[in-house]
Amino acid sequence: MKINSEPINDQTLRQMRGLFASGVSVVTTVQAGKLRGITVSAFASISLDPPLIMISLANESESREWMAASGVFAVSILSDDQEFLSERFAARAPIVNARFDGVPYHTTSTGSPILADSLAWYDCRVESTYEGGDHTIFIGRVEAAGFGAEGKQPLLYFANRYARVRE
Numbered sequence: 781m782k783i784n785s786e787p788i789n790d791q792t793l794r795q796m797r798g799l800f801a802s803g804v805s806v807v808t809t810v811q812a813g814k815l816r817g818i819t820v821s822a823f824a825s826i827s828l829d830p831p832l833i834m835i836s837l838a839n840e841s842e843s844r845e846w847m848a849a850s851g852v853f854a855v856s857i858l859s860d861d862q863e864f865l866s867e868r869f870a871a872r873a874p875i876v877n878a879r880f881d882g883v884p885y886h887t888t889s890t891g892s893p894i895l896a897d898s899l900a901w902y903d904c905r906v907e908s909t910y911e912g913g914d915h916t917i918f919i920g921r922v923e924a925a926g927f928g929a930e931g932k933q934p935l936l937y938f939a940n941r942y943a944r945v946r947e
Contacts, residue, residue, distance in 0.1 A: 798938070798939050798940050799938075799939065800938075801936050801937070801938040801943065802821040802822075802936065802937050802938075803821065803823070803857055803858075803934050803935065803936060803937075804819065804821060804857075804858045804866050804934075804935040804936065804937050804942075805819070805820055805821070805823045805855050805856060805857045805858060806818070806819055806820070806855075806856045806858065806865060806866065806869045806895055806898075807820050807823075807835050807837070807843070807847075807853055807854070807855050808853065808854045808856070808885075808892050808893040808894070808895070809843070809846050809847050809850045809852055809853045809854070809892050810850060810852065810887075810890070810891045810892050810893070811846050811849055811850040814878040815878055815879065815880050815893050816842070816843055816846045816847075816878070817843070817869045817876060817880070817893065818837065818841060818843040818869055818870070819866045819867075819869040819870035820835055820836070820837070821937055822834075822835060822836035822837075822915070823835050823855055823857075826919060830921060831921065831922035831925075832907060832919055832920065832921055832922065833855065833902055833904060833919075833920050833922060834917060834918065834919055834920070835853070835855065835917075835918050835920070836912065836915045836916070836917050836918070837915060837916055837918065838914060838915055839911075839914055839915060839916055840914075844916055847906070847918060848906075848909065848916070850892075851905060851906045852890035852891065852892050852903075852904065852905055852906065853890070853892050853904055853906065853918065853920055854888075854890065854892035854893060854894050854901060854902065854903045854904065855901060855902045855904070855920075856894055856895035856898035856901045856928075857898055857899045857900045857901065857934065858895070858898055858899065858934070858935040859897065859898065859899050859928075859929050859932035859933065859934065859935060860932065860933045860934060860935045860936075860944050860945070861897075861932065862895070862897065862898065862935055863935055863942055865883065865895060866935060866942075868883070880893055883895065884896035884897070887903075888903045888923075888924040888926075889903055889923045889924045890903050890904065890905060890923060890924075892904075894926075895928075896928070897928055897929045897932075898928045898929065899927070899928055899929055899932060899934055900925070900926065900927050900928060901925065901926055901928060902920070902922050902924075902925045903922070903923050903924040903925065904920025904921055904922050904923060905920065905921050905923060906918055906919070906920055907919045907920060907921045933945045
């Protein structure tokens with residue numbers, strides 16, 4: 781069996797990263813009464829006891845700065861009928877303003893917006909941060925969590941496009 785080694789560069793790494801199917805989530809925060817959100821696929825559950833999750837944000841993103849300053853965030857896991865919200869929070873569709881006009885949401889303990897009709901959500905306080913190259917890793921302690929839309933499928937991202945679960 782021959783193993784092909786690829787050059788380690790941005791293009792190759794982006795292509796390889798795209799071959800890992802991931803769920804799509806929107807991370808939101810609130811600071812001084814203003815709301816902010818960004819679409820992410822770098823999300824993972826870290827620990828059940830204590831309840832910890834992880835997100836990763838690009839160092840140059842404004843959302844990273846907001847998250848670091850606010851110390852709170854929520855993660856909404858999107859369903860397959862929320863592709864438009866993913867596009868909006870990824871800034872590829874009409875931008876969501878600081879009031880989240882046109883985006884239904886609710887809040888719980890931290891005040892971070894939780895998107896309506898998401899499959900599930902976590903509301904967190906930042907427990908710790910770690911520099912990871914061109915990204916910052918945020919570990920959040922879950923203060924509240926819940927389920928949203930029932931009977932829906934997750935929105936997936938694979939090979940630089942949205943995908944659906946096949947049944």
